Amino acid sequence: MSLEHYISTYVFKTLYLPIMIKVILAVAFPLVVLSAIPILVWMERRGAGLIQDRMGPNRSNIAGYNLLGLLHPLNDAIKMVMKETLTPARAKVLFYYLAPALVVIPAIMAFAVIPVAAPVEIEGVKIPFQVATIDPGLLYIFAISSLGVYGIMMAGWASGNKFSMLGGVRAASQMLSYEVVLGISLVSLFMIYSDCEPAAIVEAQGALMFGFIPKWGIILSPVAFFLFITAAFAECNRTPFDLPEADSEIVAGHHLEYGGMKFAMFMMSEYLSIITMSAIVTTMFFGGYQIPFLPTEKLHYLAGPFISPFLQIGAFSVKTLFFIWLYIWARWTLPRFRYDQVMKLCYLRLFPIALANIFITGLVILFFKL
Amino acid sequence: MPMLISSAVFYIFAILSVISAILTVSVSNPVKSAVSMIFCLFCLAIIYFTLGAHFAGIIQILVYAGAIMVLFLFVIMLLEKRNNESFDDIISAPKIISLVLAVILLTALSAALAASTGHSGVFPAAAESFGTLKAVGSSIFKKYIFVFEALSALILVAIAGVTLLSAKNSEGDNK
C-alpha cells in the first residue's frame, strides 16, 4: 500500500466517513420514526378491536388479502391527501397553515438524542446508533417538546372557533403543567447515574446489583417511573388526560377546523410524541437497548460487531412497543378526568411527590454511599 | 473543518436572529411579533450551542422560548378582542420611551465594546468542560450559592403575587 493511498484512506475514514454516517443517521432516524406511525395506527385500531371483542379494521384489501387490516393506515393516508383543502372563513390563514407544521417539527426532532444500540467499531470506524451525543442529553427532549405547545395554541386560536380556542388553551395549559413533573420526575435518576446523557445512562444500567438484579431505573427509582408515565400520558394528551379533545364538551378541541393532511399532521405529532415518550421510558427505566443480563461488551464478544447492533435494536423496539401498547391499553380502559382534577393532580399531588422522591433518593444515596 | 462548520452555523443564525429581532419590533400584528421573538430566542439558543454554552442554550429554549413566550402568546391571544388601542400613531409616549431606552442600551454596549478592543483580542481557550451541566452546577452551588438561595425568595414572592392576582380576579367573577 503506497503512502498516498494510506493517507487518503485515513482522511476518508477519520473525516468524511463520520460526517457521512451522521448525515445518514440524521435523516434515517426521523424517517424510521415517521414510518412507524402507520403501525401505531394499526396497533391502536386492532388493539381497540381486541379489547372490545370485535374484529377491528379488516375490509381494506389488495387482491383479497387484507393483511390483518394493515392496509387501512395506507388507505387512510391516501384518503387524507386527496381530501379537499378547506380554509374556514374566519381562520387567520397564515397561522392556520403554520400551526400543524409547528406541531410536527418538534415532534420529529425530539427523538434524535435517544440511542437505539451501543456504538460499534468496524475496521476502525466508529458507528454510533444515536443521532447526537450532546451534554444536555435528555434536557434537549424536554426543551424541544416544550416548543410543541405553540402549534397547538396557535391552531386553537387561528381556527376562529370557540371550541378550538378552548381546546387549544386547555391543551396548552395541561402540557405546560405536566412538563414540570415530566422533567423533575427524572431528576432522581440523574442523581443516581450522575449524568443526563441517555447513552451513558443506558450503559450504566447494564451493570448488575448483588450479582443478579439489573441496575435498571425502575428498580432503583420506582416512584419516578409512575410519576413519569403519568406525566407522559398527560403530555401526549392521551386518555385519561385527553380533555383537549373531550368530544362531548368541545367537539374535537384544537384540530376541530382542520381536515385532510393538516388534520393528519396533528395525529402524526400525537403518535410521534407517544413513540418518543415510550422510548424515554425504555431508555431511562428499562435499560434502553440492553438485553437483560447481557451487557454490551459480552454481547459484542458473543455476536460480533455486525449482528449485535441488530439484536440491541430489536430489544429496544420490543421494550418501546410494549409501552406504546400501554398507551393504547389505557385508552380503552380508563375514563377521562375532569379538568380541575387534572390541574390538582399535577400541582398538588405529582409535584410534591416528585420533590419528595428526589430528596428521599438523595438521602439514600448519601447514607449508603451508592 | 469542524471550526469552519461551527462558525458558518454561528453566522447563519446570528443573521437570522437579527432579522427576526427587527421583525419583532417592526411588525404591527402582535402575534406575528411574538412568533418572530420566539424564533429569535431559538436562534440565540443555537448561537449559545455554537459557543459551547450547552446549559445556557438549553435554558434559553426551555425557559425563554418554551415558557415565557407561551405566557406572552397566551395573553395576546386571549385578550385579542379586548384591547383595540392602536399603537399606529407616529409619535406616542411608549415609542419615545422605548427609543430613549434603546439609545441608552446601544451607547452602553458600544462603550463596552470600545473598552474591550484595548485587549489583545485573543482570549484564552475555554476548558473542554466549559458550559456543561456539571461545570454550571458546581459554579452555582459552590460560588454563587447565596444568590441561588436568594432566588428562592424571589420566586416565592412571585408565586404570592400570582396567587393574589388570581384570587382577586375570581372574587370579581363571583360577584
Next chain:
Amino acid sequence: MQSTISYIPLLMTMVFACAVPFILIAADYLLGPKRPDARKQTTYECGFTFEEYEDTYSDRLYVRFITVAMLFILFDVEAIFLFPWAVSFKEFGLEGFIEMLFFAAVLLLGLYYAAKKGVFEWD
C-alpha cells in the same frame, strides 16, 4: 471545542423535520379538489350561526389559564436548577443536599400558600 460540533446532526434533523410539513401541506394542496363554498367554510358551531355570538367569542376571560401559565414559569425555573444539581449531586454531598432542600422548601411554602388561597380550585 469538539463538543459544539456534536450539535450539527441535530441541525440536520431540524432541516429534515422542517421539510416534512411543507411536503405534506403541498401534497395536500396539490392533490385535493378545491371547490370553495361560503357555507362549507363557515365555522363549525353545532348549528349556531356565528353572527349570534361573534362578539362573545373572547368575551369570557380565561384568567385561570393565565394563572396556570404564570405558575408554570415559576416552577419551571425551579426545575431548571434541579438538573445541574442532580448530575453532580454525588460530588456536592450533604452540603448540596441541604442547599437544595432549603430552596425546594421555600418553593413548597409558596405552593402551599397558593393552594390555600384556592388557585387550584376550578369552579
